[in-house]
Amino acid sequence: MEPLMAITIGTLFAAALYMMLRRSIVKLVIGLMLLSNAANLLIFATAGMTRGAPPLVPEGLSAPEGVVADPLPQALVLTAIVIAFGVLSFAVVLVRRAWEVVRADDMDRMKDTDR
């Protein structure tokens, strides 16, 4: 499964970076979303992908039986998903304000501080 994921993640990164290289600031935001998803997936997949063994301790036991998926990268990715959402909402509102002030979607027209 991992090689397939590697290719998927590579494609996601390529798509994200392509969008971030656009002049349109809205496309930049979409690129940012793709990038954070790609990075999360990369962390998750690199730790190894385990089928059907979530890191849960069954009722009445003090530790899970057998091998379970690594919980640490999951915890990291969970934090990252939430933070990515915070960053994204900030960016989206920022873009909206920029549009209100500059009336332009083209980043080349936002190069200077002069209006």
Place this chain on the structure above:
Amino acid sequence: MQLAVLGGFWVAAMAPLLHRWFGSRAAGVMALLPAAIAAWLMAQWPTIAGGETLWLEWAWAPGLDITLTFMIDGLAWLFAMLITVIGTLVLIYSGEYLHGHRDLPRFLVVITAFMMSMLGLVLADNLVALFVFWELTSITSYLLIGFNHTDLAARKSAQQGLFVTVGGGLALLAGFVMLALAGDSWSLAELNARGDQLKTHALYLPLLVCVLLGAFTKSAQFPFHFWLPNAMAAPTPVSAYLHSATMVKAGVYLLARLHPALGGTESWVVTLSLVGALTMASGAFLAVQHTNVKKLLAYSTVMALGTLTMLLGIGTETALTAFVVFLLAHSLYKGALFMVAGILDHETGTKDVTAMGGLRHVMPRTALVTAVAALSLAGLPPLLGFLGKELMLESVLEAEAWRGVILPLAFLAAFLTLAVAAVVAIRPFFGPRRETPRAPHEAPFGMLAGPALLATLSLLFGLVPGLLDPLVRAVIGGIGAGQAEVHLALWHGLNLPLVLSLASLMLGALVFRRWDRLRSRLARLEPLMARGPEAGYEALLRGLVHVAEWQTRFLQSGYLRNYLVMTLLVLLGLVGHALLVRHTPSLAFAPDVYLHEAVVAGLMIAGAVAACVMRSRLAAVAAVGVMGYSIALTFVLFSAPDLAITQLLVETLTVILLVLVLFRLPRFSTLSTPVERLRDLVVAGLVGGMITLLMLTVLSGERLPRISDYMVANSQPLGHGHNIVNVILVDFRALDTLGEIFVLALAAIGVYAMLRFHAEAYEARNARRTRRGDDG
């Protein structure tokens, strides 16, 4: 002693306070510090004269092998004595020279700080400590040259001095690091004991080049000599102290200090002899062209520094003896002469010797002091300068390498220096009385005391050279010759050096008589001089500015995508290179993929690609949503239920947010050309491919044991939770979660502020309010 030096910096910082209490007499009060150190040094003399080395240990950063240990042997003692004695005199002198000057406190702060740095430099045993003090002297020198900071020329000279010496300092640092590596120690004493190991080491040549660069820039050796005459923009006490007696000798000190460790090889002998001789001759040659008394003296200082370097290069016992005697003689007479130059400037209002004349009638004492010091400069008996010059000529005759070149240069320097001495001593004081901008009076006692004492010492040591025997023995014992038998005497018998001296006396007198005519002849060389090393320095600075401008324009385009492309290409180069060179990623596909998993992966790819190519905003947002939900599915399939829940929630919120906000924004429009799109596609595709390779490489490598086993085992017993991921978030790594909450809160505040605050509306309201106020 370390306390005295470090405490000295505190005394320096207190100068403004002392100035408030004592007024201009603060300089005299501060002179007590170097005087006390000099007295302490004098008390150590019996130990030093016995050939022993005084160690004052003090660990500074033991973990880094940096100590502030002071080592006082003959060489360090001589330098420390010069620094403190001349420092005391200069402080007293500057109290008079800058009497009532607005910036006297600032001057006292910097010059005292310099004094302590210089002391630290000559006493330090550790290379790092030495380097720190070395740089401190450069910086304080910069502040002192630029003392008259309203003067453009002074600022420019200060900058030049700083660039040259600190540039050399950089080379020196590299040299020190190599020296420590090659000698396996940071202690100068240990390095000096390992000379043989160093001289055969593979790093010997590069480290020698670096150390010499540092020493040559500091001691104004050709072709770095140009900064020293320009440094004469400093107040005269500074010129007397830093730029003749002490700081510029730091380079020579370093060479002498490292003589046992690095000296004596062919490259050392040839480089030092030739550079020294060239500096000596060009300094003397340039000196006779100037009429400004400070420039005259500055160029003759260049000549003296060249002489010292050359003597270290020759390195025989006679040469080392000559080194010590010449060093002492030069510090004594040049300190005195510079202070006299300050008196002349102070009393007459001009620095041009051709504009002065007949001053001996109004300033008889100054005239006498000048005459004695100048006789020493000229190298005439019975002064110490004569001894220095005789020994110098004798060493040159002994020199093995390039004697044919050095000897004529030394002879040239000798008779030109004699002419310079004559100009300084005779032109201002004899001949017809000339009108000067200010009516001159005899100098006050505070100004004359210093030069008078130094001149007297020149005479005393000249008459009774035997007084110096133990000192010379102690110094040269430390820098190479072992236990040498030294007996200085004024009369060496009728030998070749004496004949050369007599010849130089006649030629020098001739040059002096024809000085005015000679100068106008030499003025014709002006265009040639304009192409000297200083022009090279200027060109270098201009080039630096151009390169900075060019690379700023090239790199700082102001377009986000250019920065991004640059960053990605660098990443690609570095990581890609490491991947391809060090690893061979295998693309072997293990056939363990179920159909539904392949479908989910396909959906992710399709969603991402669709988001890129869709021309409608809604479709693009929907495509991102498809990708996000597919990722949630992946989490479900591969044992991460918490992630799946979070991803689902966040993805839903994101899509709602985008739909709400983005529809207030303009439609997508095509802004880029096909070529640009192709370029971006190539860059993005390459980086994506690299990530794939990177991941495959990581996966094919050896699996390290997980660090989460502890958390898995203890989640229930310690954290009392059955969901291990949750326990990690709120217990094991709770601080991370706290940080995350902060980030979210910050983002929320930002979002709220941007939605609520409208600058235009605020301004409009303000404007309305102001208008209403005007009406009322």
